[in-house]
Amino acid sequence: MSQDPLVIFTPSGKRGRFPVGTPVLSAARQLGVDLDSVCGGRGICSKCQITPAYGEFPKHGVHVAEDALSAWNAVEQRYDDKRGLKPGRRLGCQATVQGDVVIDVPPESQVHRQVVRKAASTRAVAMDPATRLCLVDVEEPDMHSPTGDLERLERALKEQWDIDAVEADLSLLSKLQKVLRKGGWQVTVALHRDHRGGSARILDLWPGLHEGGLFGLAIDLGSTTIAAHLTDLETGAVIASAGLMNPQIRFGEDLMSRVSYAMMNPGGAAEMTAAVRAALNDLAGDLATQAKIAPELIVETVFVCNPVMHHLLLGVDPVELGQAPFALATAEALHLGAAALDLTAINPRARVYILPCIAGHVGADAAAVALAEEPQNSDDLVLIVDVGTNAELLLGNRSRVLACSSPTGPAFEGAQISAGQRAAPGAIERVEIDPVSKEPRFRVIGCDLWSNEDGFAEATAATGITGICGSGIIEAVAEMRMAGLLDASGLIGSAEQTGSPRSLPEGRTHAYLLHDASAEGGPRITVTQGDIRAIQLAKSALYAGARLLMDEMGVERVDRIVLAGAFGAHISTRHAMVLGMIPDAPLEKVTSAGNAAGTGARIALCNIAARAEIERVVRQITKVETAIAPKFQEHFVAANAIPHFSDPFPELARVVTLPEVSFNAGPDSGGRRRRKRS
């Protein structure tokens, strides 16, 4: 007798010999080839589609005959008639091996298809969600050996899917009997099994084969905005996204004012909890409507958020987070039911995963950034900066990862700036100042033209020019510094000192006029001395945090810098470095990671191994508490200068030469400056 046929799977290259008649799906399973199946080989779900290749394969050393697989069978024919199979495709559970064969598994037939690919990352994220669909045939009840419908369903899951222990919520019991009977004792189960092991959990079930898919929400719950991505749990595709202002803003713009609100008002924390949970339900409802899916198909939600939002989401009074030692009620990752968070707009049995918090000031959002950016897997030393009202900083490489947060305040978001506003159409987002004429030009959100280009006035007529957003103020201040309108100490020069009529006196200080529409009844947008001070405070805090981590790490420089967050995506790295927001580094080594926290949330939603990984990483991160570090104050004061009082910025100096000006009224008018608090 000849040998059993050789079966080779691509792209994995896995191969083995199987007896004639072995279904392709069985061969794939035995070899550990990643071939999907919801129906367990019943020829119903079509998830196991494969493409056999015929002819000579010298690379594999085989010849594949036309009859290497069994002939098209009735089940495949029925499926093709009903829904259509792509040309060349076969159902892996129906086609059987007849001779040597090379079988390609297309991406959509892979369970663990790659979903999040990042240039900066050493690995791509593959689908491995906690919740999957399983079709099962349940034994009918028999009054001679009475067992519960649930127990027979559990037995079927054990026998047909090798799932040992199963839990089911009480709420499922009330629909179980109807669904089983409606499906003629065949049902599709949404089964949740996460990285902790233990029992699997039935989240829902549908009569017969459920083809409506399963979905999850990745939610970045920020102090200001809540962003949610509705994600297909089979493909990893984001099928709808939506954002919402955090309604807690009415209780306080920033985190500490919300903590104060909770401290000062009995029931205040509960009020804020109710507000954010209601908003989450609105958001989930909107997304389901937008994607035209039934809300109960949303069976998972992953949250990332800072510690105060974390506690308020959980219904825990954040008061302890407002005072040393900043004790979290719980720091570890949380696994909850949707009902525990009053999430009524999704499946009532949906599971919620909340990433671990790193420390009382460094939350699950920072953990999510770490999950997305993987400092622990970086060969070079990377500083990751996520700027919001609080900045979270991570510094690390394969040997060690450190984390801290720094109270930057809201200046980088345009708040506490005289003409500041949120990033919205009409806001100045880019600024250039001619170093010779000291004249500015700028761009506003919603228009691609610079203010000195033809058609700008017409293009911005609808939105107007309404203020300066975070990235705009950073560029404005940096450009003022580069144009010699601002000295290293942060003083704006007078018209006499700068030679620019745009240097306007304002009390005992000066302001720089960026745009004046007052003649047409519009705003008069200036950068005031107060604005400079606000930016100095914010950037000093940020820089001091980074320096504190570098001290702890024992380094004087970092290899690369990643700016995370919406803010990081919009600011100019060159301007940020002129300001001295971030440590000196080659400009090409300063990159933006976009919404890394949101990416981390999506990764955790799609891949349970990633959850285990981030929990492990967070446990190993060294936490540095800025609030009590004596050196923080020292670093903060030294960072007040623009870019810095004492730290050299050699990489910056290679690309930018900063004018040596000083507008101090005193005798000390050289390159040195005296600290002056506004």
Place this chain on the structure above:
Amino acid sequence: MSQDPLVIFTPSGKRGRFPVGTPVLSAARQLGVDLDSVCGGRGICSKCQITPAYGEFPKHGVHVAEDALSAWNAVEQRYDDKRGLKPGRRLGCQATVQGDVVIDVPPESQVHRQVVRKAASTRAVAMDPATRLCLVDVEEPDMHSPTGDLERLERALKEQWDIDAVEADLSLLSKLQKVLRKGGWQVTVALHRDHRGGSARILDLWPGLHEGGLFGLAIDLGSTTIAAHLTDLETGAVIASAGLMNPQIRFGEDLMSRVSYAMMNPGGAAEMTAAVRAALNDLAGDLATQAKIAPELIVETVFVCNPVMHHLLLGVDPVELGQAPFALATAEALHLGAAALDLTAINPRARVYILPCIAGHVGADAAAVALAEEPQNSDDLVLIVDVGTNAELLLGNRSRVLACSSPTGPAFEGAQISAGQRAAPGAIERVEIDPVSKEPRFRVIGCDLWSNEDGFAEATAATGITGICGSGIIEAVAEMRMAGLLDASGLIGSAEQTGSPRSLPEGRTHAYLLHDASAEGGPRITVTQGDIRAIQLAKSALYAGARLLMDEMGVERVDRIVLAGAFGAHISTRHAMVLGMIPDAPLEKVTSAGNAAGTGARIALCNIAARAEIERVVRQITKVETAIAPKFQEHFVAANAIPHFSDPFPELARVVTLPEVSFNAGPDSGGRRRRKRS
């Protein structure tokens, strides 16, 4: 050097040698002596009190010197000053071993003190509840190594109580931080660990040492009444009991009418679920008030109930239980949170345990009866009969246990009886009929006198004589049979046939006049031919069920019979056997177990090993379905005669001789009778 001192514990007799200075509590733990402690040896809780004995102990071969234990220390002194120690008592965690000593552990210092003792039982039930109190000292937060308060609590439980994995509900997080700080980082935790292993669960916590105790509810949720016992989870003592009519009665008197209500009315099942849950909250609230305890100290609840009540409690439509194959949604024991059942009147994190159901007609109440009566541990063959609207029957011994239910209908409860009423003051509960004069005498509930005794009229003036309850109708029918007023076929003789003027014509049949107060405007209480038929139907069903089990077991007689339920406690076994309700057996072998289902609920509440045991037993019980057994109908018809058409009742014949009468109008007037349906 001499040997270490010998320490002997009584009553266990456990002994061992320990170095001088060993605390008695440590010695007890090392020997596995059952000595309680909530505070873990901190000298706070006083649960570990022991009594040293001094002098000669020839039995143990030791002499105990006066200084065998360390001198009274400051902790003991403080405790004694504050609360008083009984004379001779010491705190086991403070007193240390100095020489050979005999130490008695009083019952109240034993964790596993015996609580349910039953004469009929081969074992006594000891305390081993799922929820216990543990005092722990929690590390304070440290901002240099930030961890959550919950994680530090978990670590303390691990270190101080060797508890590995801990779960805590989200709702606990919101109070955790306040309680920890209020208790100065010392808290008492109510920790739930049941027989399934796995994680322990924190149900609640209190600052410092919690001395308010822990409580549980054992609830027998019947179709007609709900009975609850509030039980001290430390001592097992029932500290308050209460009962309530099941409010579902307004949707249908019996189970099948409730199932019909659910089938006929959309939302009907949910309505009944809401009604019973509201009643449970009322009941729990009443019990807490009655016992003067805070409702949140009720941390566990055990339910026993029939399958329809089981499903309605769970919020599952019972429609499947109303039709073959009588499929339960779930048959296995359930472990739930109080919130899942809307039990808001107890601790929101309280755990609920519901015993397993045996079959679609044989519920958790029958399982509870098995738990209390232990047929699986019986050397002789025992038939256990729990009579309600449905009767549940268990037959078994060490080799095998069988179960079935039988649709007796409500006649045994006084329903469907012309003068029937519930057991309440004024109801006739005992009847005797003189076999010669055919004159009756009776007793009513609320009065200890017989109706022919002096003072009866005065004593019953307040309540009146209002009807006949279940036990009364059984005695009346049996007495009529014994007095020759009723023949074996169930026909009531005419006045001419019986010679009694109390045999009154009623249409084409006759009725027996038990009491006539019509002259005074009171009721006229008779036993009608219709009443006899109703009782015949009920008792035939019961007997047929028992016979079906005996067939399955392959026996013609049982060794003993246990009557369970309130009903069983009140009926006369002799009368029941005259009626042929139960198989023939020596009368002294027919005993009442009282509310065995309720006892089973209490056992499951107090002892987690009992939960494991009943789950194991239920899995092994052979279920016999009466509805589809061809022989059931045959047994039912044969059992229609009083006591039986064909089965001999030799044990009954030894104590009662039944007159050979026949009141059939036809020619067939001997000992045989023709079946006649009313």
